[in-house]
Structures are given as C-alpha cells and as structure tokens.
Amino acid sequence: MRLTQGTFSFLPDLSDKQIRAQIDYCLAQGWAVSVEYSDDPHPRNTYWEMYGMPMFDLKDAAGVMLEVDACRKAFANHYVKVNAFDATKGWESLRLSFIVNRPKVEPGFGLLREEGAGRMQRYTTRSYAAARPEGRRY
Amino acid sequence: MGSSDAKVAASERYRAGVMKYAQMGYWDGDYVPQDTDVIALFRITPQEGVDPQEAAAAVAGESSTATWTVVWTDRLTASDRYRAKAYRVEPVPAIPGQYFAYIAYELDLFEPGSIANLTASIIGNVFGFKPLKALRLEDMRLPVAYVKTFDGPPTGIVVERERLDKFGRPLLGATVKPKLGLSGKNYGRVVYEALKGGLDFTKDDENINSQPFMHWRDRFLNCMEAVNRAQAASGEIKGHYLNVTAATMEDMYERAEFARDLGSNIVMIDLVVGWTAIQSMAKWSRRNDMILHMHRAGHSTYTRQKSHGVSFRVIAKWLRLAGVDHLHAGTAVGKLEGDPMTVQGYYNILREERNAVDLQRGVFFEQDWGGLRKVMPVASGGIHAGQMHQLLDLFGDDVVLQFGGGTIGHPMGIAAGATANRVALEAMVLARNEGRHIASEGPAILEAAAKHCVPLQQALDTWKDVSFDYASTDTPDFVSTPTAS
Numbered sequence: 209m210r211l212t213q214g215t216f217s218f219l220p221d222l223s224d225k226q227i228r229a230q231i232d233y234c235l236a237q238g239w240a241v242s243v244e245y246s247d248d249p250h251p252r253n254t255y256w257e258m259y260g261m262p263m264f265d266l267k268d269a270a271g272v273m274l275e276v277d278a279c280r281k282a283f284a285n286h287y288v289k290v291n292a293f294d295a296t297k298g299w300e301s302l303r304l305s306f307i308v309n310r311p312k313v314e315p316g317f318g319l320l321r322e323e324g325a326g327r328m329q330r331y332t333t334r335s336y337a338a339a340r341p342e343g344r345r346y
Numbered sequence: 347m348g349s350s351d352a353k354v355a356a357s358e359r360y361r362a363g364v365m366k367y368a369q370m371g372y373w374d375g376d377y378v379p380q381d382t383d384v385i386a387l388f389r390i391t392p393q394e395g396v397d398p399q400e401a402a403a404a405v406a407g408e409s410s411t412a413t414w415t416v417v418w419t420d421r422l423t424a425s426d427r428y429r430a431k432a433y434r435v436e437p438v439p440a441i442p443g444q445y446f447a448y449i450a451y452e453l454d455l456f457e458p459g460s461i462a463n464l465t466a467s468i469i470g471n472v473f474g475f476k477p478l479k480a481l482r483l484e485d486m487r488l489p490v491a492y493v494k495t496f497d498g499p500p501t502g503i504v505v506e507r508e509r510l511d512k513f514g515r516p517l518l519g520a521t522v523k524p525k526l527g528l529s530g531k532n533y534g535r536v537v538y539e540a541l542k543g544g545l546d547f548t549k550d551d552e553n554i555n556s557q558p559f560m561h562w563r564d565r566f567l568n569c570m571e572a573v574n575r576a577q578a579a580s581g582e583i584k585g586h587y588l589n590v591t592a593a594t595m596e597d598m599y600e601r602a603e604f605a606r607d608l609g610s611n612i613v614m615i616d617l618v619v620g621w622t623a624i625q626s627m628a629k630w631s632r633r634n635d636m637i638l639h640m641h642r643a644g645h646s647t648y649t650r651q652k653s654h655g656v657s658f659r660v661i662a663k664w665l666r667l668a669g670v671d672h673l674h675a676g677t678a679v680g681k682l683e684g685d686p687m688t689v690q691g692y693y694n695i696l697r698e699e700r701n702a703v704d705l706q707r708g709v710f711f712e713q714d715w716g717g718l719r720k721v722m723p724v725a726s727g728g729i730h731a732g733q734m735h736q737l738l739d740l741f742g743d744d745v746v747l748q749f750g751g752g753t754i755g756h757p758m759g760i761a762a763g764a765t766a767n768r769v770a771l772e773a774m775v776l777a778r779n780e781g782r783h784i785a786s787e788g789p790a791i792l793e794a795a796a797k798h799c800v801p802l803q804q805a806l807d808t809w810k811d812v813s814f815d816y817a818s819t820d821t822p823d824f825v826s827t828p829t830a831s
Binding site: 209211212213215216217218219220222226229230233249250251252254291292297298299300301302303304305306316317318319327328329330331333335 | 508511512513567570574575577579581583608699720765768769772773776780795798
C-alpha cells in the first residue's frame, strides 16, 4: 500500500525541486518549517519525532533543504514529512504538511474487529510494521 | 427626514389610540448605534403610499416592543431604551420601491446564547406585516458582547484539521447516490469505494434518516465498517457524516450516541431541525469530540428571493453562533443558486476572525467574531474535477469540496472517481503553491496531472463540457461608493 497522509501523497513522489518550491511558498507566507520522521505511521500518531526544532528564524529554502536531506539520510527507511507552522492568531497550527520520504516497502495496516452486543463493532487499526520495536520496523 | 422626526410630549405620546410608529419613537434619524447594539439591515418594500421612513419605523416597532396601538404599560418600563430604533433609510440602488432600513436594538432585548430568542424578535411577527409588500433581512451586526454568549462551533476549522491530520488543501467529500433506496449493505459499499479511492469524507443526504429500505442503525453499522476499512487501506483518517436528523430530540441523541460508540468522528443534522435542536446538538458535539456537519436543507425557501425572506449571510452568522463545524454555503460554479461574489461573502463570514465591510460581497457590516471558532464551508452540488482550478481559486484551502455525481458517476467506478478528484486537487494545490496562475492555467495543469492518472483523464473527458451558467437571482445591490453609516 501507499500511505496517503500528507498533502501530496496522491501525486508521484516530489522531486527536490518541487519540495523546494513548496518550502519557498511556506516561507513566503511567514510560516515556520519543520521536519519530522516516524516509523509508526498510524493515522492517529500525532507525535512523529522532531528532527530538530521548527526553523522559526530560517528564511532561506536552501537551508531548510539541508535539514530535509540530513533527515532523509539519517532515516532513509522511515517516513519523513515537512510541516509548515503558522503562528498567526486564530491559526496557531500547521498549514501544510507533506511526506518527502517513505520506506521502500509499505506493508500497511490491518483492521481488528471486536464484536460487541447486538451488531456493535469496535475497530482497531494496527500497522503491520509497528508490531516490531521502534527503529526495526522497516 | 420629514415631519415624523418631531418628538411629541409624553402626554400626547401615550394618549390611547393609534399613532404612527415613527411618532411612537421607533424612528430616530439622529441615533448613533452603540457598540453593544444589535443592528439589522432590512430591505423593505412598502405598500403604495406608505412612507419608507414610517415603514422602517414599523419594522423596528414590530420586531421589538410595539403593538398596533398605544399602550400605557410602556410607561412602566424603560421603553425609550427597549424600543428598536430605525435610524437610516436609503433607496436600494437601481431598484425602485425598495429601501435599505437600518435598525438598532438594545442588547438587553435578547436572551444570551439563544438563536431561537434572537430570531423570534428579528424575524418573528414582522415579516407578515400588512403595510409592507415584502421584507428581507439582508445582514446583521452582532456585538462582541452578544457573540461571547455563544459557544460557537464545537470543533472549528483548526481543530478539525488537527484531528484529521489534513493540512494545506481543501477536503474532499461525496454524497452517497442514489440518495434514497439503497440497502445498508449497498450504501456502505459506496462509502468504502469512495473513501478508499481518495476522498476524506462521504455524506448522508439530507433526507436519508430511517426509511423502510434502510433503518438508521443498519446504515450506521455499514458506514462505519466502510470508514474503518478505508482508513486501514490508506493509513489516513476518514469519516462519513452520519445524519442523525430525526423526529424528536431524544431520537437524535440516541442516533448520535450510537455514531459515537461506533467510533465516528462526525455527525450531521439538517437545518430543518430548528434552532433549539441545532444548539442542543452543538453542545452534545462539544461534549463528545464530534465534528458537526450542517446541511442547509430548506434554506432556499426563504433565502433565494431578493425582495423577501432572510439572506443566507444572516443564516450563516446565526449558524456560526449556534455552533456548527461544516456548513453548505454554495459553489458558485455548480448546479445550485449562487453568484460568485455573494457566495464568497458567505465563506468569509464563516471563516474570518473579523469581517470587514465588503459591499461587493454583500457584507454590510464590520463583524468581530470575538474568538469564536471558524466554520468549514462546504461546496456541493453539480461540481466535478474539471472545475478544480475554479473552485480552488474562488474558495482557497478551507472548504470541503463535495463531488457526489462527480465521484460516483465516473465511468470506471466510484474509487476511480474519487482518485480523479484527489489527484486533480493535489496537482492544483501544488501548482498554485509553485506560483502558477491556476485560474488561467488550470485546464493545462489538469491535463498534465492526467498523464499519470488515467481516472482523471476519464473524468475530464466525461464532464469537460458541463457547466451551469444561469443568472443568479440573489446578487448584492451595492453602491460603489458607500455612504458613511
């Protein structure tokens, strides 16, 4: 399967030039860019590992790309995403988030069902890879 | 403005009998609205021979303290304050016989936090008043002191996006079709295919509740199976707006609780349930971490005609106060009524922290939303992937684009239709962010994206010539150089 979290996952993987253009866009909006990685892509895993702090003071896409590259090298077989954070009143949240690296093989998720009273059903989504310990999943 | 301005002595004013509303104190051309006043702008069409200023005063009277005759019991109250005051009347540009009337209401006329109470005053008796041929509530200014008495949207755009983990693009949805007749099992199939194909949400239609062909529990069970299957297949959060609209409040709570227990992240209600039920469901949604989707079923009966009724921009304001997270607000390019600028005005009302006066978009007042959360507008009805550039250009990122026929009617099936829409959307957002001019380059961007996505090519081929190009009935009548209020 192909994990389709993130803004551009239905497109072919972005080239470095395309990634840089998106970072340029984020910086032009005044957003702070950050890089995160994970090998637990459960849809409700909100807290991917931060690859350093959000780059609040970095206004140059080339500098951001160095961080993106470093993270992709260090975690070549993890998911890596670029986030853009907007501190404007009323937002104070992410405004863009897209995947820039993914494991070579994505085994996906299983769905566990727990039958209850009547036809009630409770669901659990479980990443096949996450059954193994962190760092040894992909 | 004429003789009715003249103040009369109290002994004259309260003599038993009938007198003009303006003389009773419902017109005050010198009145300066206070920051805490509720202000309503009406479009009035007086009967032949009725003075527009008197007509405005009558509207002020009938929507606040007046009755048809003088009553001495007014003198037991601070009636000068409680009387609404018409303070400005001007002809509607280029439409003879119609006038814009501005009326200010003292804040204490209204119960805090109750749309039912607000509407009982502002649109209560007055719309049937005989001296007027027609009456339309065009816009309202709601003072922050009043706004702060409402909870507003239970989730709001920001938190909805954080819960869904979806940023930087419009969300995609589709309404299950045919909207009536499918069994629960077949209905859930449509949900599964559409979500697995790439949509974020699917949706019950306004009139799918609990009918002989599909009882509500069966629909909920099958839809949540589909949602969870699609979530596992994609690794993305998915949702289906389960319509909990029902005959009684008790039934609605029962349905909403079942949706929650099955793990749904969103429920939906129809506008026809009424203001009290809407506010009850807003509070329930807040308590239960639920996104509340509002389908504006029935609104066109009173929003569409320019001369009479209530503008949708007012309904949008009331719904933001009452507390919904999603609201259908028009597409401008689809099959349903909506002038593009007017529709953008609705979107701004739902999404901005503060609305500036914007007469071209029909926004007559500055409105501070006092930190109330933002409502996600929904564009639905006769739209397809080939219009993606227009939709993104008109409405930006914070909108749910719903392609019902444009997903389910795809020649290669529902999942292919969903994929076509998602690819078209992501390609368009990518291009816009790269600085391309999507309004003009849109078709070329779509054609290029279709090179790596066969379903998108098929969608473009199927619907390329479909457009709904009719004149809108509801457009703002504005003065290009507004006079100061």
